[in-house]
Amino acid sequence: MIGTVESRTAELSDYELVEAIHRLKKERNAIILAHYYQQPEIQELADFVGDSLGLAQAADKTGAQTILFAGVHFMAETAKILNPKRTVLLPDLNAGCSLADSAPPEKFRAFLDQHPDHVVVSYINCSAEVKAMSDIICTSSNAVRVVNSIPADRKVIFAPDKHLGAYVQRMTGRELVLWDGVCEVHVDISLDKMKFLLGKHPDAKLVAHPECPPHILAEADHVGSTTSLLDFVQRDPGTTFIVATEGGILHKMRAAVPGKNLIAAPANAENSCACAECPYMKMNTLQKVHDALLNSTPEIVLEEQVRARAEIALRRMMQLG
């Protein structure tokens, strides 16, 4: 049966691909986890769509033998760190992240050596090796809580996102040593174009992800993770929102509040959606999801010592929620 599907792969329409993916999922005892930044057709066939924390929690509690991660490399690694005995597939191994790439393990080790006696808090957007060198991991939804959980007399390193780190500094009043990394997608959101939009829609509220630089966050009515932004547009009585994060979130937002006017914050760079678009997230396609399930590859493989150390830091975060 699998051979039949394989021989017809090149000719499948999107509809047939979706059918085949559902069939393969059953055959492989697989679950599909997808981030909000994935293409709509991938979000639609996923078993769970969420932010980085929700996805890590979903990966932690699954009983499926195979996890297909429709997201980027560090997310699939996180699923593998929590599930050493399960197969974790990433449809395109090149789906990286500018934040994770900003912190190569050897440079990060040297940085830690320059700052002894610091508690190391790493944003989940980093490699398994960097997680293994960290004391505790955080996501955009719990970064403030994680830093607040560290005794006030301890010095803290926050890596690799300097903008999320600066936001956490403002929210906690703590002095943090920041690694100099940014999300190339969120720093590309244009303040000028956004102000023009706010002028055209004076009643609009701005919701922003904390990976945005401070000049964007200063204008925001609400700052939070992708899940938090989605919750806000649902519970807030406002009817027009400018959404300063990757454009993929608009798929779930529009479904959740069909009567509200949701406008993607424009990016400086021209791209297909005229919004902020993560080129790594968009590397996954239906065809690649299908082929990964069919061939059980590309698979995430981690060195056990690294995985086990990274798991300690990750579980500390999971315990905080």
Ligand code: 13P
């Ligand atoms: P969250 O999933 O925590 O909202 O972070 C967004 C992001 O940039 C993931 O890469």
Ligand code: SF4
């Ligand atoms: Fe990384 Fe930014 Fe893309 Fe998220 S949106 S995966 S932080 S580059």
